[in-house]
Amino acid sequence: MTASTQWQLAQDAAERYQTVLTPTILGPFAQALVDFAELQAGEHVGDVGCGTGAAARHAAKTVGSVGQVAGVDVNASMIAVARSLPTVGGDPIEWHVAQATELPFADQSLDIVLCAQTLQFLLEKQPSLAEMKRVVKSSGRVAVSLWTPIEDNPYFYTLVETVARHIGPETAVGLKSAFALTNTDEIYSLLDEAGFAQIDMQMAQLDLPMPALTEFVPRHIQATPMANGFNQASKATQQTVVQEVAEKLNAYVANGRTQIPFHSHMILCRK
Ligand SMILES: C[S@@+](CC[C@H](N)C(=O)[O-])C[C@H]1O[C@@H](n2cnc3c(N)ncnc32)[C@H](O)[C@@H]1O
Numbered sequence: 165m166t167a168s169t170q171w172q173l174a175q176d177a178a179e180r181y182q183t184v185l186t187p188t189i190l191g192p193f194a195q196a197l198v199d200f201a202e203l204q205a206g207e208h209v210g211d212v213g214c215g216t217g218a219a220a221r222h223a224a225k226t227v228g229s230v231g232q233v234a235g236v237d238v239n240a241s242m243i244a245v246a247r248s249l250p251t252v253g254g255d256p257i258e259w260h261v262a263q264a265t266e267l268p269f270a271d272q273s274l275d276i277v278l279c280a281q282t283l284q285f286l287l288e289k290q291p292s293l294a295e296m297k298r299v300v301k302s303s304g305r306v307a308v309s310l311w312t313p314i315e316d317n318p319y320f321y322t323l324v325e326t327v328a329r330h331i332g333p334e335t336a337v338g339l340k341s342a343f344a345l346t347n348t349d350e351i352y353s354l355l356d357e358a359g360f361a362q363i364d365m366q367m368a369q370l371d372l373p374m375p376a377l378t379e380f381v382p383r384h385i386q387a388t389p390m391a392n393g394f395n396q397a398s399k400a401t402q403q404t405v406v407q408e409v410a411e412k413l414n415a416y417v418a419n420g421r422t423q424i425p426f427h428s429h430m431i432l433c434r435k
Pocket residue numbers: 170171172173190191194212213214215216217218219236237238239242262263264265279280281282285286287
């Protein structure tokens with residue numbers, strides 16, 4: 165597996181991730197995970213694979229100044245962007261550059277671990293889940309979001325399929341890898357094997373307003389591991405990809421506004 169399948173972005177792409185992807189897609193789903201996990205004021209929260217910190221920031225608003233939130237990501241560029249953003253109510257969030265297999269938290273020190281759209285990228289899934297289990301209290305919980313199959317996500321499906329056809333599957337995998345863990349039986353087995361006592365899984369649909377796709381698609385690509393392959397393609401090919409994606413998703417445009425459904429599993433496990 166290459167770094168492009170573990171969602172490793174350089175500093176400029178991490179900044180684009182925050183300005184392009186977080187407001188449109190990842191932010192609303194991070195909020196949905198925090199809501200699904202029913203965080204309470206005063207809770208101590210860890211966000212594993214926090215990226216630029218969307219879930220951590222939503223959590224900080226909910227747990228307030230009596231709670232504590234820490235975000236962990238292996239990618240120093242993501243953490244640098246997270247750290248640069250303003251505090252959002254409550255105490256400042258702690259940010260750590262660390263592997264999911266070596267969480268910088270004491271045993272049983274957290275009420276909840278959030279893991280938003282990250283488990284699919286972890287090479288060492290069982291050791292990472294064991295770490296999440298180690299750091300939550302005996303009554304603690306772990307909340308995970310994972311996309312449902314790409315075919316249920318028309319925007320991602322169309323983009324990946326079009327990039328694969330015009331540029332190549334080795335470029336498309338940079339986004340397709342986000343759909344490496346979508347099967348409910350496989351997810352359940354993974355969490356069951358990790359020893360969680362109770363595993364509740366639901367599917368969340370968010371109908372997300374999107375900017376005009378001819379403008380959004382190239383900016384989105386630059387915020388993903390597909391950027392290198394896309395930038396190496398000819399300008400004509402790049403334009404064809406953008407035009408085709410926009411045309412194929414035209415069914416989601418009404419009165420000049422684009423709104424596209426996205427689907428994710430929301431999973432809550434108890435220790
Ligand atoms: C798609 S991003 C999701 C980020 C964030 N949770 C969100 O919802 O916006 C996946 C993140 O997982 C991180 N990641 C990948 N492998 C990791 C590992 N072994 N340990 C910690 N973080 C990891 C990546 O650096 C990236 O920031």
